[in-house]
Amino acid sequence: MAISYEFYETPNPKKDGKKSYHPRTVSFHKVTTEKLAQEIQYESSLTRADVKAVLTSLADKLANHLADGQKIHLEGIGYLSVSLQCDREIHNQEEMKRAPVMFKAVNFRADEELKKKLRRTKVERSTIRLHSMPLTDEEIDAKLAEHFATQPVITRREFQRLCLLRDSTAHRHIHRLVEEGKLRNVNTSRNPIYMKGDAIP
Numbered sequence: 001m002a003i004s005y006e007f008y009e010t011p012n013p014k015k016d017g018k019k020s021y022h023p024r025t026v027s028f029h030k031v032t033t034e035k036l037a038q039e040i041q042y043e044s045s046l047t048r049a050d051v052k053a054v055l056t057s058l059a060d061k062l063a064n065h066l067a068d069g070q071k072i073h074l075e076g077i078g079y080l081s082v083s084l085q086c087d088r089e090i091h092n093q094e095e096m097k098r099a100p101v102m103f104k105a106v107n108f109r110a111d112e113e114l115k116k117k118l119r120r121t122k123v124e125r126s127t128i129r130l131h132s133m134p135l136t137d138e139e140i141d142a143k144l145a146e147h148f149a150t151q152p153v154i155t156r157r158e159f160q161r162l163c164l165l166r167d168s169t170a171h172r173h174i175h176r177l178v179e180e181g182k183l184r185n186v187n188t189s190r191n192p193i194y195m196k197g198d199a200i201p
Contacts, residue, residue, distance in 0.1 A: 002122040026126040078110040148196040
């Protein structure tokens with residue numbers, strides 16, 4: 001058992017021409033509730049159906065407590081909490097009164113016990129080099145043109161998957177494409193949705 005990894009280019013905010021790389025995990029497998037239920041069944045007196053029922057109930061209870069603004073500690077696993085966001089910048093008390101506040105994300109912080117179990121984990125270089133050869137600007141433009149031939153819009157996440165990019169790299173390319181007139185945002189800045197710009201044939 002080992003964690004597969006690959007090296008990804010690290011964004012260079014100084015733009016001094018020096019490239020650096022950092023390792024990130026590479027995984028093409030998703031562990032489902034069914035898979036966990038089967039594994040726990042083999043190691044306990046519970047049936048697969050029992051385990052799935054408990055996990056389903058756990059998910060519901062976690063959502064209920066998080067919806068009340070409570071923090072949750074699952075011993076041996078980690079801490080869960082909710083973060084919030086506004087759809088605009090707030091500059092004074094008056095704006096606070098009218099600002100719509102909404103759910104942003106569920107935060108997770110691993111328990112120290114879980115981290116201890118992983119510290120001696122074996123790691124190995126992935127045999128699949130998805131990010132060893134980054135796409136050029138021209139290749140990204142071509143992929144976008146191909147996408148827009150069948151789809152009217154694209155989201156940031158769809159763009160990221162289409163071009164196999166990490167978050168920061170996708171954001172940088174989208175900024176470039178908007179400036180070049182190849183993408184235009186037809187939704188809000190918080191939740192952008194892009195249509196083909198005039199600069200893409």
